[in-house]
Amino acid sequence: MDLLACFQLLLLSHLLTVNCSPGPLLDVVVDRYDIPKVCPREVEIEDFVRYHFNGTFFEDGKKFDSRAECRTMIPPQATLVFEVLMVDVFNPKDDVIVEAKEVPKGCTRTTVTGDYIRYHYNGTFQDGTLFDSSYQRNSTYNTYIGMGYVIQGMDKALQGLCIGEKRRVIIPPHLAYGEKGVGDFIPGSAVLVFDIHVIDFHNPKDPVNIKVTHKPQECNMRSEADDLIQYRYNCSLMDGTVLYTSDQFDSPSTTTLGANNVILGLEEGLRGMCVGERREVVIPPHFGHGENEAGGVPKSAVLFFELELVELQKGVPEDYMFVWVGDGPDPLFPAMDLDGDKQVPLEEFSLFIRLQVQGGKGRLRPGIDADSIIKDMFDNQDRNKDGKIVEDELTVTEDEVSKQARDEL
Known part of the structure; x- marks a missing residue:
């Protein structure tokens, strides 16, 4: 039993003779009839106490109102009995x-x-x-x-x-x-x-804390902005309460880094990872959901993520559907004209683009159907819409190049 119980159960019975006129105190009898087994502190002089009490006359057990004036409620030479329950005690010098x-x-x-x-x-x-x-x-x-x-x-x-x-x-x-x-x-x-x-x-100055728990022996490429990735995760509060897990879904989560699809702290935790790498990431709320509740996440909560990168597809910059890895062919049209007939229909254009991707010389935007991307690129270059590209249609001004940035060749 602790300090709480000590004061909760402490009952004191006082027997005393009181003369409302000045006179000697005959005697005080104290009967401590209910004392806690553990009482780390007893009342001392200069302590401040709060207590409940019942006041009765000793002779007949009749209650009296102790708040009233002595001369009107308590007769001379009356013996009074106080039954006291100690509520709490402190000293003005006490600390926490x-x-x-x-x-x-x-x-x-x-x-x-x-x-x-x-x-x-x-x-x-x-x-x-x-x-x-x-x-x-x-x-x-x-x-x-x-x-x-x-x-x-x-x-x-x-x-x-x-x-x-x-x-x-x-x-x-x-x-x-x-x-x-x-x-x-x-x-x-x-x-x-x-x-x-x-x-x-x-602390409001805390960064995202990243701890690598497993790293594969071979790591040929790392995740970065514009990459399409698949990852597994467990998200919990710091007390271990699980909020979300990718295990509840049929497949890992997918996102494009840098596209603002996830909270800032998770974005940072997913960057620079190798396929097969696992991390523990602690995200303070200013890199998470802030002071707002969000889908079961409490206000101002620190989040704990366990992450594993499952798949990585290198991406392309925002607004682009295709980019060259390094320098592209120069001149471009002869390289596109695979059969040398001075014109490139959609089938030939598609084959050319796919050969560049397979050879690691070009990259299509991941996460989007390749046929759709290639068709859009072809339509963008087929200026007269006759179903084929000729060399003159690849010769564009700088202003036109800026307008066609999303389908760069």
Whole structure:
């Protein structure tokens, strides 16, 4: 049993003779008839206490109103009995008391001033009465640490925490809500007890953290902007709660890097990967979904991704459907005119483009049907729409080249 139970169960019975006129105190009898097994602290001189009581007369057990004036309610020489339940106790010199309940192994970083933290808590008084709980709202409490957004005692207690840590915090009223309290919610001069569980924290200056957990022996190319990739992933919160996984789908996820199809942190985590490589990526909210909720992702949540690159197709720049890898043929038309008849129909043009791609000399935009791309490219070059390209149709001005950038030859 802890400090809470000590004050919750402590009952004191006082027997004393009171003379409303000045006179000697005859005797005081104290019967401590219900004491907790574990009581780490007893009331001392100069402590401030809050307690409940019932006041009765010793002779007949009749209750009296102790709030009334002595001369009107309590007769002379009356012996009074007080049954007392101690609610809490503190000393004006008390500081915040922090008790670690559970500290994760391998904790390499703890909270400091300026960090933004998300945590769950139960808030009770010293007698165990619950006054607030984030669990009941099914939402973490989110705040900056050490910047005055919470009561002074909590600002101190949130320092030096690990992700996943659980601790109990006892805050005296002069570091909480003082003598005034908070309306009917928290009484004046109340000692507050918080049991907190840290879900995650980050600093607004945090970068995306990438850890390579497996790298294949051979890596001939790495993912970069405009590449079409397939990847597997698990996405979870820092407490291990799984949000999404590609395993729930029939095939890995597909995206084009640099196309703003995924959050910034995931984009960064997927770049520079080899096929078969696996990574763990920690994404702070300013590179994730920010302060907004998104599809089951809580506000300001730090995200943890486990990634594996499954397939990589090298891409082409935005607005292009085909690019040369290195320098293209010069002159171009004779290379396109495979049969040398001075004209290139669609079938011959298609064969030429496919030979360039197969030979690693050219690249089509991945993720789009190759036949459709080639047909668009052919139609763009067949200026007179007669179903064939001749050499004059490849001779264009610089202005025309800029207009045809999406189908570069």
